[in-house]
Amino acid sequence: MADGAFVFGISEFTTQPWSFDEDVAHYAAGGVDAIEVVEAKLDDARLADQMASIAAAGLTISGVQPRVRTFFSSRMMPDPPALQDRVAALRGTIERLAKYAPGVPFITNTGAHPKGDMADAMRVVAQELGELGRVAADHGVLLALEPLNPTSVNVESAIWTIGQALDVIADSGSDAVGLCLDYWNIWQNDDVEGAIARAGDRIFTVQASDWRRPRxxxxxxxxGDGSIPLAALLAATRRTGYDRPYVVEIFSIDVDDSLYATDLDAVIARSRAGLAQAWAAAA
Structure with missing residues (x-):
C-alpha cells in the first residue's frame, strides 16, 4: 500500500445484478483494485478462464465468499441443513478455488444455531475452524470469521462482537484462522476501536458500507452516506498495521430504493469517493 493511498476492493455482492464477467469488466474500467469473489457467480464449466480473467483485467483477489459459508443454517443459506454437509461444502470450496487465490481469506460466519445456543455454536465453530484451518494452510489460503450485526442474531449468526469472534479464533488453535472485520456489522460494539486494536494482525480482510436504520x-x-464513523474505524484499523484491501460490500434487497436498481458504476464511484474521504480524515 502506497503512502496516502488504500487498496480499493468491491465485493461482487455489491453488484449482485451483474454476472461475474460483467463484474470483472466494470471493476477494471472503474479503477477498482481488488475483487471479492462470490463463488455463487462462478460458472463451473468456465472456472479456470474466469479466474484467469481477474489478473488479466489488472485486478487482485481480496477474498472469496464461499457458496456455503456458514456452519449452521441461516436465512440466506438454509441448505444443506446438516452441519457436516456444510463443512464438506466449505472444504470443497477451499480445495477448488485456493490455487487461483493464494494467500487470500475465505470468508465464513457461524450461521444461526437451531436452538439459539450461542455457547454451543462457538464451541462447534471453533472446532470445525481448527480442522478447516489445517486444510486452508495446506492449500496456502486463510479463513476469516465474520461476526455479524445484532440484527442478524439467531437469523444469520450466533456472534455479533469482535471479542466473541476473537474467542472463537483463539479456540480454533489455527494461525490460518482470523477475522473478517465488516464495519457495518461491528460499528456499534462497545469500545470498538479497542476491540480492533486487540484483533491486531488477526484481521485478514476489511469490509465497508454505511448504515441507516435498516428497512x-x-x-x-x-x-459516507450514513451513520458509521468510518474515519475513526479506518484509523483504528490502520494502527494495527493492516495492509490488505478495503472492500465495499453492500446488500440492498427488499427496499424501495434498492441500490441494485440504480447505476452500479455510479455506486462504485461513490463508494470509492466516500472511502477516500474517510481515509483522508483518518490520516
Whole structure:
C-alpha cells in the first residue's frame, strides 16, 4: 500500500445484478483494485478462464465468499441443513478455488444455531475452524470469521462482537484462522476501536458500507452516506498495521430504493469517493 493511498476492493455482492464477467469488466474500467469473489457467480464449466480473467483485467483477489459459508443454517443459506454437509461444502470450496487465490481469506460466519445456543455454536465453530484451518494452510489460503450485526442474531449468526469472534479464533488453535472485520456489522460494539486494536494482525480482510436504520435484512448504503464513523474505524484499523484491501460490500434487497436498481458504476464511484474521504480524515 502506497503512502496516502488504500487498496480499493468491491465485493461482487455489491453488484449482485451483474454476472461475474460483467463484474470483472466494470471493476477494471472503474479503477477498482481488488475483487471479492462470490463463488455463487462462478460458472463451473468456465472456472479456470474466469479466474484467469481477474489478473488479466489488472485486478487482485481480496477474498472469496464461499457458496456455503456458514456452519449452521441461516436465512440466506438454509441448505444443506446438516452441519457436516456444510463443512464438506466449505472444504470443497477451499480445495477448488485456493490455487487461483493464494494467500487470500475465505470468508465464513457461524450461521444461526437451531436452538439459539450461542455457547454451543462457538464451541462447534471453533472446532470445525481448527480442522478447516489445517486444510486452508495446506492449500496456502486463510479463513476469516465474520461476526455479524445484532440484527442478524439467531437469523444469520450466533456472534455479533469482535471479542466473541476473537474467542472463537483463539479456540480454533489455527494461525490460518482470523477475522473478517465488516464495519457495518461491528460499528456499534462497545469500545470498538479497542476491540480492533486487540484483533491486531488477526484481521485478514476489511469490509465497508454505511448504515441507516435498516428497512430489511439487507439494507446497506454507500460509504459516507450514513451513520458509521468510518474515519475513526479506518484509523483504528490502520494502527494495527493492516495492509490488505478495503472492500465495499453492500446488500440492498427488499427496499424501495434498492441500490441494485440504480447505476452500479455510479455506486462504485461513490463508494470509492466516500472511502477516500474517510481515509483522508483518518490520516
Amino acid at each position: 430489511s435484512f439487507a439494507d446497506r448504503i454507500v460509504p
